[in-house]
Amino acid sequence: MSMDVAVMRQLAMRFRGLLRGGSLEQLDEWIWDASSCCVYAMRRFAKTLRQAIDAVVGQWxxxxxxxxxxxxxxxxxxxxxxxxxxxxxxxxxxxxxxxxHRE
Structure with missing residues (x-):
């Protein structure tokens, strides 16, 4: 397995864990790690995620x-x-x- 595939898999598994119940601090750390990794697709995804962070973490x-x-x-x-x-x-x-409709 090449280094790029291993890095991408590791980041994808961490992101999956975040979707199942991570915190904002963990998300920030994941975005930082993904934006500085060697895989272009992950860097691009992290950049897009950072730009839409309000929609991602917003509870509506x-x-x-x-x-x-x-x-x-x-x-x-x-x-x-x-x-x-x-x-x-x-x-x-x-x-x-x-x-x-009682409170």
């Missing part, structure tokens, strides 16, 4: 939206065959008033 969730969509689809499914806009609106207002 659309869980609230997905939950509302799921609730609406469940409601729509339970009304299959009896659907009208007025009935759907009445059922949605009833759910909203039942105070399901």
């Amino acid at each position: 969730s659309n869980g609230q939206t997905e939950g509302q969509i799921n609730r609406l689809k469940s409601l729509e499914g339970s009304m299959y065959g009896r659907t009208s806009i007025e009935l759907l609106r009445a059922r949605m207002l009833l759910l909203q008033d039942s105070n399901l």
